[in-house]
Structures are given as structure tokens and as C-alpha cells.
Amino acid sequence: MTVPMYVSPEQVMKDRADYARKGIARGRAAVASTFQDGVLFCAENPSNTLRKLSEIYDRIGFMGVGKYNEFDQLRIAGVRHADLKGYSYSRDDVDARWLANQYAQILGQYFTHEMKPLEIEILIAEMSLEPGDDRLFHLLYDGTVMDTTTHVVIGGEADVIRERLEASWSDGDDLDAAVAVAVQALAGPDRALVPDDLEVAVLARENGRRAFRRIEGEALASLLG
Amino acid sequence: MTLPLFSPGEDPGPSFFGLLAHLGLESPGPQAPMGPPGVTHGTTVLAIRYVDGVVMAGDRRATTGNLISHRSMEKVFPADNTSGVAIAGAAGPAMEMVCLFQLQLEHYEKVEGNPLSLDGKANQLSQMLRSHLPAAMQGLAVLPIFAGYDERVQTGRLFQFDVTGGRYEERAHAAVGSGSLHATTVMKIRHHDDLDREGAVDIAVEALFQAADEDTATGGPDPIRGIYPVVAAITADGYERLPDDEVAARTDALLRRIGGGEAT
Numbered sequence: 001m002t003v004p005m006y007v008s009p010e011q012v013m014k015d016r017a018d019y020a021r022k023g024i025a026r027g028r029a030a031v032a033s034t035f036q037d038g039v040l041f042c043a044e045n046p047s048n049t050l051r052k053l054s055e056i057y058d059r060i061g062f063m064g065v066g067k068y069n070e071f072d073q074l075r076i077a078g079v080r081h082a083d084l085k086g087y088s089y090s091r092d093d094v095d096a097r098w099l100a101n102q103y104a105q106i107l108g109q110y111f112t113h114e115m116k117p118l119e120i121e122i123l124i125a126e127m128s129l130e131p132g133d134d135r136l137f138h139l140l141y142d143g144t145v146m147d148t149t150t151h152v153v154i155g156g157e158a159d160v161i162r163e164r165l166e167a168s169w170s171d172g173d174d175l176d177a178a179v180a181v182a183v184q185a186l187a188g189p190d191r192a193l194v195p196d197d198l199e200v201a202v203l204a205r206e207n208g209r210r211a212f213r214r215i216e217g218e219a220l221a222s223l224l225g
Numbered sequence: 226m227t228l229p230l231f232s233p234g235e236d237p238g239p240s241f242f243g244l245l246a247h248l249g250l251e252s253p254g255p256q257a258p259m260g261p262p263g264v265t266h267g268t269t270v271l272a273i274r275y276v277d278g279v280v281m282a283g284d285r286r287a288t289t290g291n292l293i294s295h296r297s298m299e300k301v302f303p304a305d306n307t308s309g310v311a312i313a314g315a316a317g318p319a320m321e322m323v324c325l326f327q328l329q330l331e332h333y334e335k336v337e338g339n340p341l342s343l344d345g346k347a348n349q350l351s352q353m354l355r356s357h358l359p360a361a362m363q364g365l366a367v368l369p370i371f372a373g374y375d376e377r378v379q380t381g382r383l384f385q386f387d388v389t390g391g392r393y394e395e396r397a398h399a400a401v402g403s404g405s406l407h408a409t410t411v412m413k414i415r416h417h418d419d420l421d422r423e424g425a426v427d428i429a430v431e432a433l434f435q436a437a438d439e440d441t442a443t444g445g446p447d448p449i450r451g452i453y454p455v456v457a458a459i460t461a462d463g464y465e466r467l468p469d470d471e472v473a474a475r476t477d478a479l480l481r482r483i484g485g486g487e488a489t
Binding site: 049051054055056073076077078079080081083084085086087088102103105106210 | 226227228229230241244245248250324325328331332335336338
């Protein structure tokens, strides 16, 4: 009988974290930021069918980067949970904080107990009814949750993009300005992103009950000017 | 409530009913036979096709036996952005069916990323009716009309159903409920292929008025309380409920026309 090789728990966790981080860093980044009329999602995504952004509920949006099948599975679970909760109780009882906590549990569970951690980063945004109270929940591969009211960058090269975004983001931008800021932060000084490279959506207060809208095609082209 | 995650073999897909069944949350339905008295029913709802889409309309009265149980009930609802559903029959199960139907369309759209086709939506409603058949046999029948704008063929379409889930597409107009006979007569005489929105709304208001005139379980316009039929138009621009002022004005015009000429 062979004696199993000893690996310290620190080393195990570090290896898993490195593995997850590498997987996430391979993908392209996505930005979420609050603006005057709601929340903007902007992702670099050359695919027109495999979405990174989507609607969870009336005022809740989802953005994922990393392995598509992994974050998409969580997205669908989120839609199911939200629809069930709204059906059992009331539409007003569905909130992003609860969903973020559930996602954190799943991510944490995978990180410590499964063979490999989920190679994904998720953002859940909840638009408030009145301006100024929008919430962004940022979830890491190990189940860490962070919440903010301003902006979040997830995916590859997130640190560089975050610096660029912080330099130009300002409170109370309108949609045009918010999109310009987000796209510039994603592109950086040496590249220009065209509508085909981007997936853009908003949760906007003017949209009524289901606040999530994709901005595509000509609408996006005219926004990018 | 925990996050509903499923293994690939057990995944219910985009179906909300499948999800409910999986989690054991389906409603059991009535077990003992129930008689019609005590159950709210009696209605007239209708749909009329016109050049840009479909107009749907419904009266506002709910009855329990010979009593009026509610005067401002709504029986015409948006199913989603581009379609609507109107209901006749037992009020409780009907409302529940509409609620689940709306939820299923939205759930499918969110999970799949694309909305169902109009035929797909009609088929879903058909399946809901089929599974409701045991309750219908015990006196809790629900009969909907489904109408919408079909982007694929760029036209309005409307569907009628029976309690077994049979689905019948109508070309021009449809009506269900206790006053449907009288409403259908008006629609049948006045409908033509070049109908515009104004014309379709006028026919809808008149059909409901005549149904209310002959059928005790259908409510007529009630100017004293300001209660008028619910009228909605569904076009390429989506589902739009007409404001009460507009329906009131149309009703006034109708009453003047009838009062001036025909005997009432």
C-alpha cells in the first residue's frame, strides 16, 4: 500500500484558486456600471448567440465570464429560482441579495468540495425604483461576494480595465456617456471596439416592469457614434 | 428555498410546469365533484382581427349564481409583449391559468433567450387546458381566447379553445362565454376584411353591449361607476390596453347611435 502524498491545505487552496483565475483570465472582460436611468452591462463578446448578459427577473440582470456552460447553468438556476419565488410569494419579494447569497453558496461549495472549482465570475445587478440605490453584487470563483453601487469589472485583465474605468466613470452619467466610458475602458488606448465585438444591455427605469433590454444592431452603432 | 440546480438528465428545460412538477409544487386540483352553484362564471370575451392586428375585449362582470359578485373584474390580459389572453369560465382557476401562462411564456423567453413562436404559445395554452380537464369535468371549466401578432407572417392571429385542449384558429373573430352567441352575431354581421382599429374597437364595444343586453351574466357599460369593458389592441408595436376614456367615448357614441334610431 502506498502512503498518499501530503499536500498542505494552503497549497490545495492556492492551486485551486490559481486554476480558477487562469481559466477566468483567458476570457474577455465585461463591465457593469450604474448610470442615471439604471444599470448598464457591457461585455466584449464576439458571439451573437452565446450570451454573457441576460435577464433574471423584472429588475435583476446577470453577467457572467469564464466557462460558458458553468455560468449558464447558474444563470438558468437563477431564473428558475426567481420565477418560483415570484410565483409562490409576490414579484416584489424577489431580490438580488438573496440570489447572490445562493450563488455564493454554490461557488463556495464547488471551490472546497469538488474536483475543480468553477472557472467563472458573476455579477448580479438589481436596479432600484428610484435613482441612486442600484446594487451590484460581484461574485468570485471561491464564493466571495462583494457589493457596490458604482461599477464592476469581471473577466480577463480586469485590473487594467478597472483602472481605466475608475478614471473616467462619474456619478449621474446618461446612457450615451456610460456606454462610451465602458467601451473605452474595455478597449483600452490601442484598440477600437465595433458593435459586432460587443454585447450591451441595460436595466432601465423607463422600461416598465421588465426593465432588461438588449441594445443591438443599429441602436448600438448609433450609441457608439 | 434553495437554488434549483439539476443534473443534465433531470433538467426540466424551459418549462415552468416541468419545474413545478419536479419540485412537487403542482396544485392537486379538486378531488370531490362540485356543482356549478357557488362557482363564479358567466362572461363575454371576444377577439376581432383587423388589418394591423387584433382587438380583444371583455366585459367586467363576475357572477355567483344569480348574484353579481364583482363589477370591475378584468378578463383580458397581456400574455406577453405581443399577445393577449381573454378568459371565460370559473374565475379562480381562470386567473390561475392566466398567471401560469404569462409566467411560462416569460420563463421560456428568459431560459432560452428567445420568445416562443405564436403557435408555440397557443400550443402551451392548449396543453394547460388539457391538464385542467378533470377540474373542468367537475364544473370548473375555463375557456380562453388567445390572440397575438405573429412576427413571422406579419399579421394578427386568434385562437379559440375547448375544455379538452382543442385549438381552433379563427380567421376573423372569436367569442366565448355565456353571452358569446349575441356577441358573435354582431361581429359576424359587421366584420369585413378592411377593418381598421377604430372599426374593430367599435364592433367590439357594440358586440359586448348587445351581449350584455341579452345575457344576465354579462355586464354592460356602467357610466355611473365609470366601469367600461376592457379593450386591448395587439399590433406589431405590442399589446396596448385602450385607456378608459377612449372606451367610454366609443360607448357614448354607440349609445347615441342606438338611442337615436333603433328601439332599445
